Amino acid sequence: MLVFGVWLGAFFTLSIFSFLYKDNPFYKFSEQVFVGLSAGYWLIYTIYNILIPNLFAKLFSDFGSNLLLLIPFALGIMMLMRILPATQWLSRFPIAIMVGTSAAIAMVRMMKSDLLTQMNATMINPFQFSSAVDVAGTILLIVGTLCGVYFFYFSKKQEGLYKVPSKVGIWFLMVSFGASFGYTVMARISLLIGRLDFLLRDWLHIIK
Amino acid sequence: MNSASRIQVERRIVFLLLLVAVALPIIFPLGLKTQGTPLTRKAYDMVDETPEGSVVVISFDYDPSTVTELQPMAIALIEHAWKRKQKIVATALWPQGSQMADMAFRDVQEKFGNTKVYGEDYVNLGYKVGGMVIIQAMGRNLKSVYPTDMSNTPYSEIPMLSGIRTLKDIAYVFSLSAGDPGLKDWVMTAKDKYNVPVAGGTTAVSTPGFLPYVNDQKQLYGLLGGLKGAAEYELLLEYEGSASLNMNPQSVAHILILVLIAIGNIKAYRKRKAAPAAEEVSNG
Numbered sequence: 001m002l003v004f005g006v007w008l009g010a011f012f013t014l015s016i017f018s019f020l021y022k023d024n025p026f027y028k029f030s031e032q033v034f035v036g037l038s039a040g041y042w043l044i045y046t047i048y049n050i051l052i053p054n055l056f057a058k059l060f061s062d063f064g065s066n067l068l069l070l071i072p073f074a075l076g077i078m079m080l081m082r083i084l085p086a087t088q089w090l091s092r093f094p095i096a097i098m099v100g101t102s103a104a105i106a107m108v109r110m111m112k113s114d115l116l117t118q119m120n121a122t123m124i125n126p127f128q129f130s131s132a133v134d135v136a137g138t139i140l141l142i143v144g145t146l147c148g149v150y151f152f153y154f155s156k157k158q159e160g161l162y163k164v165p166s167k168v169g170i171w172f173l174m175v176s177f178g179a180s181f182g183y184t185v186m187a188r189i190s191l192l193i194g195r196l197d198f199l200l201r202d203w204l205h206i207i208k
Numbered sequence: 209m210n211s212a213s214r215i216q217v218e219r220r221i222v223f224l225l226l227l228v229a230v231a232l233p234i235i236f237p238l239g240l241k242t243q244g245t246p247l248t249r250k251a252y253d254m255v256d257e258t259p260e261g262s263v264v265v266i267s268f269d270y271d272p273s274t275v276t277e278l279q280p281m282a283i284a285l286i287e288h289a290w291k292r293k294q295k296i297v298a299t300a301l302w303p304q305g306s307q308m309a310d311m312a313f314r315d316v317q318e319k320f321g322n323t324k325v326y327g328e329d330y331v332n333l334g335y336k337v338g339g340m341v342i343i344q345a346m347g348r349n350l351k352s353v354y355p356t357d358m359s360n361t362p363y364s365e366i367p368m369l370s371g372i373r374t375l376k377d378i379a380y381v382f383s384l385s386a387g388d389p390g391l392k393d394w395v396m397t398a399k400d401k402y403n404v405p406v407a408g409g410t411t412a413v414s415t416p417g418f419l420p421y422v423n424d425q426k427q428l429y430g431l432l433g434g435l436k437g438a439a440e441y442e443l444l445l446e447y448e449g450s451a452s453l454n455m456n457p458q459s460v461a462h463i464l465i466l467v468l469i470a471i472g473n474i475k476a477y478r479k480r481k482a483a484p485a486a487e488e489v490s491n492g
Contacts, residue, residue, distance in 0.1 A: 020223045045303055050337050105340060109396040113427065117400060121423035180416045183434065187277070187413035189461045190435045192230050193454050194276030200234055207235055 010203040013195050144172040222468060229464040233456040240456050241443075247422060248440035251407040251430025254380055255285065260293040262379035263372055267394065268298060268305030268312075270386035274411050275308065278384045280438040280451035281409040282312040285382055288445055290316065290324060294379070295368045299354075300335040301342070301389040306358055327366050334358040339389030343397040347375045380405040380429070387411075391418060395427050405429050409437060 015030035055073060058066045075094040081087040122145045126138035151169030158166045200206045258264065266285060270278045289296050298309035309332050317324055324330060333354040336342045345353045350372060351363045363369060371377065381398045383406065385391035391408040399406040405426070410418055412434025421428040432441055435458055438451035 021220060049303065049335065054337075105344075109340065109400070113396040113400045113421075117425050117427055118420060118423070121420075121425045121427070124424050176416065183412040183415050185462065185465055186434050186436065186458065187411050189230065189458055190276045190412060190454070191273075192226070192461075193234065193435075193457050196227075196231050196234055196457075197276070197450075197454070200231065 006202050010199055013199060017195075143168065148172050225464060225468075226461060229460045230457040233460045234454075237453055238456045238460070240459050242436065242439040242452060242455050244440050244443055247419075247431045247433065248437055248444065249430070250422065251382075251409075251432055252288070252441060252444045254405060254407050254429040255288050255294075255382070256292065258292065258294060258379045261295070263295045263297060263368060263377065264289060264379050265297045265299055265375075265381045266309070267301060267381060267383040267385075267390075268309045269301040269383055269390035270308060270411075271302050271304040272308070274386040276454065277411050277434050277438065278386060278409060279308065279312060280435075280449050280454075281384055281432050281441060282308065283315050283449065284438065284441040284445055284451075285384075285409070286312055286316040286330075287319060288441075290320060290329065291445075295328070296330040297369070297372075297378070298330065298332040301339055301393065302386070303335050306332055306334045310358075327361070328368050331366050331368060332358045340393040340397055343375070343393055344401070347397065347402045350374055375402050375404055378404055380407065382407050382409070384409045385411075385414070387414065391428075395421055399427055407431065410434070412436070 012030050012033070015026040018024055019027040055069055059069055059073075075097065078090045079094045081090040122142060124138055124142070126135050126142065129135050129138065147165045147169035149169075150165045151173065156162060197207075201208075255264075266282065266289070268282065286296060298306070298313070300306045300309065313324075313330060313332070334357065336353060338345075342353060350369075354363055356362055357366060375381075375398055381394050381404055383391040383394045385394075385408055391406075391410055394406050394408070398404045407429040408418060409432035415431065415433035415437075418428060418431055422431050432438060435451050435454055438449075439455045442449040442452045
């Protein structure tokens, strides 16, 4: 059974890779199988790992003390009303609640983590460090942050002296885009390594 | 050959070159060594300096699509924590994370001669839907979020969790994260709300987004970035695991890509230089 699984994995891996040559029936078949399988898997997973333990099991075991769960249950049913055009409007309410609560929770946390704490982390005295590398690094951090933020300040035309920090900001942004590109290449190559490792080790047994 | 089909052929040559550049070093490792970076060192130090017997959380926030990058981190991290005699609570914000945790525990158990006892040295609490909301709830009461572990053992019957009521009783959280929900939710909630030390390991593609959190405020204690981060952690633990070996094809592929970028730029430069000359000729 394990051997069959490995051959199946190898077939689908090669079928997907074949798209690099050109579009073909093997690729299309693998793509459709993946989409169908994923949908089926998630449906079953959601029922058995989310709906049953968090909702139905609690309602069936102790209905009286879990009455509050009827609210999300009702909202879930309302969400499913999208299927019928006549009742589609009912799904707006659970969507509105989800959007509202998610936005509120995220806003509070992001305000602290992504704004206030990040600002605190930039307010450092660069000369408190003993190593020259740390001093230079901290100065770069402060200059980069200020110039990067200034680049997105559009209320004044950036010309003359005002253009200088903006230009410096662009350089910092370019360096960060380059770093992101480098990391992205590393991630994509890692995926290829993973697949080739599987083919060479588990399927062809070329490597131990 | 027209321009479109030439580009198509060129693309195939690039793919073929990349395939060879990755496959050959997998078959014949070159023995290239990875250099450590402060980001990984900081994560290592956080684990290393945590006292023996502490209960720690490793959150498996990924699925099989990113095992090449994140599973070696998980294995190295479990090994390090167990060497330091820490007790590991595995959680997952991704549905298949709990299976990833089981695989990693099984691999490291072999190294320790199956001496680590489930429930006393480690426990797998499984997946919970909800991301940030779940972490907030863990900060109030862990038992209410995880009434049982993966094998349905009640929370109160798991020996290593006897003194653990909330997230604040945890020595540190290490999230291995492939996206959302994941490390960011742990930083925002566990660290910034409950002040629990947090470190993380991410896929390389999301690493740059987390670099600003490794700062003076210690929002993140350390960060392992992709396969390289995993290889660095293996280096610190003084063994050569799958991440260290896979850095060979990674390095060769990067050199090839650098060469290809250089060739592409030279071609583009020549084309740009030739274009005005051709225009002058056509204008007489």
